[in-house]
Amino acid sequence: MKIARRKLLQTSAATAAAFSASAVLSSRGRAADPIKVASIHDLSGGLDIYGKPMVDALTLAVEETNAAGGLIGRQIKLISYDPQSNMQLYTQYAQDAALKEKVAVVHGGITSASREVIRPVLDRFKTLYFYNTQYEGGVCDRNQFDTGVTPAQTVQKLVPYSMKKWGKKVYIVAADYNYGQITSEWVKKYVKENGGETLATEFFPLDVTNFGPSIAKIQAAGPDFVWSALVGGAHISFYRQWAAAGMNKKIPMASTTFAVGNEHIVLSPDECNGMLICYNYFQDLKNPQNTAFVERFHKRFGADYPNITELAMGTWQGFQLWAEAVKKAGSIDRMKVIEALETPIGIDAPSGKVTIDPQTHHCILDVHIAEVRDKKLNVLEDFSQQPPADTAAVCNLKKNPNDKKQYVIKA
Amino acid sequence: MDLVLVLVIQVLFAMASLALISVGLAVIFGMMRVINLAHGEFLMLGGYSAIVANQHGVNLWIAMLVVAPIVVGAIGVLVERTLIRFLYGRMIDTMLATWGLSLFLIGLVTGIFGNTTVGISAPLGGMAIGNYRTSIYGLVVIAITVVLLVAIYLVLRHTRLGLFARGTMQNPNMAAALGLSPPRVYAVTFGVGAALSGLAGALIAPISGVFPTIGIAYIAKAFITVIGGGAAILSGTVTAAALFGAIQEVATYFTTPVFGVVITLAAAIVLIRLLPQGITGRFLKRWL
Numbered sequence: 001m002k003i004a005r006r007k008l009l010q011t012s013a014a015t016a017a018a019f020s021a022s023a024v025l026s027s028r029g030r031a032a033d034p035i036k037v038a039s040i041h042d043l044s045g046g047l048d049i050y051g052k053p054m055v056d057a058l059t060l061a062v063e064e065t066n067a068a069g070g071l072i073g074r075q076i077k078l079i080s081y082d083p084q085s086n087m088q089l090y091t092q093y094a095q096d097a098a099l100k101e102k103v104a105v106v107h108g109g110i111t112s113a114s115r116e117v118i119r120p121v122l123d124r125f126k127t128l129y130f131y132n133t134q135y136e137g138g139v140c141d142r143n144q145f146d147t148g149v150t151p152a153q154t155v156q157k158l159v160p161y162s163m164k165k166w167g168k169k170v171y172i173v174a175a176d177y178n179y180g181q182i183t184s185e186w187v188k189k190y191v192k193e194n195g196g197e198t199l200a201t202e203f204f205p206l207d208v209t210n211f212g213p214s215i216a217k218i219q220a221a222g223p224d225f226v227w228s229a230l231v232g233g234a235h236i237s238f239y240r241q242w243a244a245a246g247m248n249k250k251i252p253m254a255s256t257t258f259a260v261g262n263e264h265i266v267l268s269p270d271e272c273n274g275m276l277i278c279y280n281y282f283q284d285l286k287n288p289q290n291t292a293f294v295e296r297f298h299k300r301f302g303a304d305y306p307n308i309t310e311l312a313m314g315t316w317q318g319f320q321l322w323a324e325a326v327k328k329a330g331s332i333d334r335m336k337v338i339e340a341l342e343t344p345i346g347i348d349a350p351s352g353k354v355t356i357d358p359q360t361h362h363c364i365l366d367v368h369i370a371e372v373r374d375k376k377l378n379v380l381e382d383f384s385q386q387p388p389a390d391t392a393a394v395c396n397l398k399k400n401p402n403d404k405k406q407y408v409i410k411a
Numbered sequence: 412m413d414l415v416l417v418l419v420i421q422v423l424f425a426m427a428s429l430a431l432i433s434v435g436l437a438v439i440f441g442m443m444r445v446i447n448l449a450h451g452e453f454l455m456l457g458g459y460s461a462i463v464a465n466q467h468g469v470n471l472w473i474a475m476l477v478v479a480p481i482v483v484g485a486i487g488v489l490v491e492r493t494l495i496r497f498l499y500g501r502m503i504d505t506m507l508a509t510w511g512l513s514l515f516l517i518g519l520v521t522g523i524f525g526n527t528t529v530g531i532s533a534p535l536g537g538m539a540i541g542n543y544r545t546s547i548y549g550l551v552v553i554a555i556t557v558v559l560l561v562a563i564y565l566v567l568r569h570t571r572l573g574l575f576a577r578g579t580m581q582n583p584n585m586a587a588a589l590g591l592s593p594p595r596v597y598a599v600t601f602g603v604g605a606a607l608s609g610l611a612g613a614l615i616a617p618i619s620g621v622f623p624t625i626g627i628a629y630i631a632k633a634f635i636t637v638i639g640g641g642a643a644i645l646s647g648t649v650t651a652a653a654l655f656g657a658i659q660e661v662a663t664y665f666t667t668p669v670f671g672v673v674i675t676l677a678a679a680i681v682l683i684r685l686l687p688q689g690i691t692g693r694f695l696k697r698w699l
Contacts, residue, residue: 044521045624049528176669204668207628209619210428212421212549213664213671219543220414233528234628237619240530244546244618246537266620268532 034077035070035332037062037319038097040108040118045085049233049261050110053312054132055080058107060300061319071326079103087117094118098125104332105322107132107315112178116406119144123404128334132318133311134260134279136182137362137388138407140395143334145341146362147318147354148311149280151186152390153367154256157383158278159190159227161369162254165276167224168196173214173238174229175257176203182408183229183256186390199223204238206231211238215245228255236263243271252276264372265306275372280365281313281351282377290350317349317363321356353385360395362388413541418664420540424549426656427556428615432629433636433648434563435608441637441644442580443600445495446506449513450633451626452520453605457483457612458621459520462529471534476555479613480606487605491598499597513626520623530620552614559610564645567699576600635679641689645699650690655679 039058042051062078070076079101081093090109097103098121105128109115115131119141122129129144137150163170170191174180180203188198199221202214218226230238239258242248254276258264264272283294297308324347325340326332346355352366366384370377394407432454439447447453460482464474494512498505535547567573575596579586583593612621619625636655640647658678663671686693 202667205672208668208672209625209628210425212424213418213660214668216414216417216421216543216545217664219417233620233622233625236528236530240533240620241546241618244533244537244548245544246539246546247544250544266528266530271532 034075035326036077036079036101036103038093038101038103038106038108039078039080040083040090040093040097040106040114041080041315042085042110042114043080043082047085047110047232050133050309050311051082053307053309054110054315056297056301056305057308057312057316058319060297061316061323063300064296065323071323072330072332081108083114087113090114090117091121094121095125098122098127103127104326104334105130105337107318107322109133110311112136115139120404126334128322128337130318130322132314134256134314136179136186137390138182138394140360140391140397140400140403140405140407142338142361142397142401142403144361145318145321145356146360146388146391147321148314148363149365149367149386150362150388150390151183151256152388153280153365153386154278155183155186156190156389157367157386158254158256158276158369159187159196160194161278161381162225162227162252162276163191163194163196166252168194169199169222169224170196170227171199171218171221171223171225172201172227172229173218174201174203175231175235176205177231180229180231184227187227187229204230204235207234209234209237211241214238215242215247218251219247223251226251226253228253229257230255231257232261236261236266239263239267239271243267248272248274259372259377260310262307262309264377265375269374272372273374276369276380277372277377278367278369279310280367281308281310282368282370282379283308284370284377285351285368285379287350287352289348293350313349313351317347317351317354320347320349321345321354321363355385357388357392359398360388360391361397362391364388413543416540417543417545418660420545420549420553421664422657422660423553425660426653427553429632429636429656430560430648430652431552431556431611431614432608433633433640433652434560434644435604435606435611436633437637437640437644437648438604438607439601440634441640441642441647442576443597443604444500444502445498445601446502446509447604448506448509448630449490449516449626450509450608451628451630452513452516453483453487453608453626454612454615454629455520455621455623455626456486456516457609458616458625459524459529460609461613461616462531462621465531471531475613475616476610480610483609483612484602484606487608488598488602490605491601495601496594496597517623517626524623528620528622531617533617546618548617552618555614559607560645560649563607564699567645635676639679639682639689641686641691643691643695643699646695647689647691650695654682654690 041054062076066075083089097106107130109131123143132147134148172184174184184201191198258277324345325337329336329340341356342358344356344358355364357364364387368379369381370379436450439445457479460479461474464478465471533548537544537546579593579596636651640651659671659675662674
């Protein structure tokens, strides 16, 4: 981590020097001004475990694009804000990016709360917005593109798989906010559809570290498996206490949040082996493009970089989709780029083919079920080109281009 | 029946861990009247000391029980000499200074270790009670806490060191007139408080993991326990930890974790309303 930061400083100094030099050289015309891209991701505070890999991915994408000659003949300048896991700073930085820096696009937001805070700001100031995190689905806004997976793409696949493997009785533990609450609704829906039963759902505030009573409660309920939608550093204690009681040998677990914050690296293999997860991307995906990507990533940020997360890949894909659209539109004008994205734009990413769905502004992409094994994520089954069916059920931007809300999809 | 036994163990563990995370604060805040907002960070440093020592090949138990308290105790003495000693008798100022210290420590540790959660697996594994399972490590933490509390009692009550400390806190001028050096006693006492926090942080690390901002999860609980306990540091901490630990554990089991926290806080408010001086302000007055 230390090395990566030092390198980052060196590179940003070098980039800054390069920019001032190019400013002197190209004093003839304004056309060579860099295109400004804003990043608003938590680099400190409780959510930094998610934010740092996302910013790293964005940094790599920008540097590679610049090295290849930039976009439409212009270099790209990344302006990175650290909102410190603080909602007020999100608003402030979104305004800064839109009004002061007049950026071409904002990539940012980790929790649903932070997204809902900056979405209206960027709408009002007509600044294009990419939200690159997996989330609960339902956002319908023509100014926004969502490159992360939604429950219809992951939960829908993992629930029947786990039920077939382990049994029909499920116990849900989830983080107590927007994401955990809505995700557990989806889990319940799919459990019911597959003829199973949800024994109980339990929510935990993000700073809870003692899970003793709940572990006793789960044992009393006797489920076939536990579904975890726990989030953040404090909730890692759950897996640890679960294993300390020897429960991981007795009741298996499935999750669509585990490993996104590198939990499988932090915990010992003994504490989390055998857990099932489902995402769009794993560092351990075996295809030539991903192998090359991982190599470039390690070359840039150090061979000891712990793990390239799903969220980092989402951010990388979000940037590439935007860049493709700018190339196609030949401009960074917001409406032109949106129309180009809706043509629709697609890219070949390390995670497979990723295409914008024009109706919802979400992505059609591959998902994979994997098993945690000795700090690696072993892919068990692939599902190719999954549409964002949940959001598509409520959102049609072709018909209602002026729609601007997040629907709570009734599961 | 098995379930009841598991629950009893859980309740005892909740009481023990609450007493454990609060006892260092009881010494620094209860005895020395220094509002130590960096208490959570002392716990965090204890966790890191144990983990780093263990990663460098030190036996886990020695890392937790010896290395962590020594390291954090030394940091405590350093903090007392460079910061706290200018602020005795000015409670609000100690609050501001230690708040700054806590931000500094979080920043420093993030710079050194990064912001990812680190941890060690809880040793000793689980054990079966009928159809239920619970962790053996939890029982060990309960036992260590009991031993620690008894040791603190013996030191304060029956050794010259304890007598010096209590006397100096009560009346530093008189202690000085009798030939003691209050600054030295203050430094040692603060160091002991910090060492106790370090030990607590180390013992909790295997069950909760450690990251730079984890102190925030503990500091409010520790303050509520110490304030609820009142003037007598030992009996206050123990009774308040027992009360709040039991309430939280039982409430969490029968409702939800969210209500568990709410009900515990409500109980703390009622307690402070009825007993503004804490439990030992009215009961157990003559105790330590």
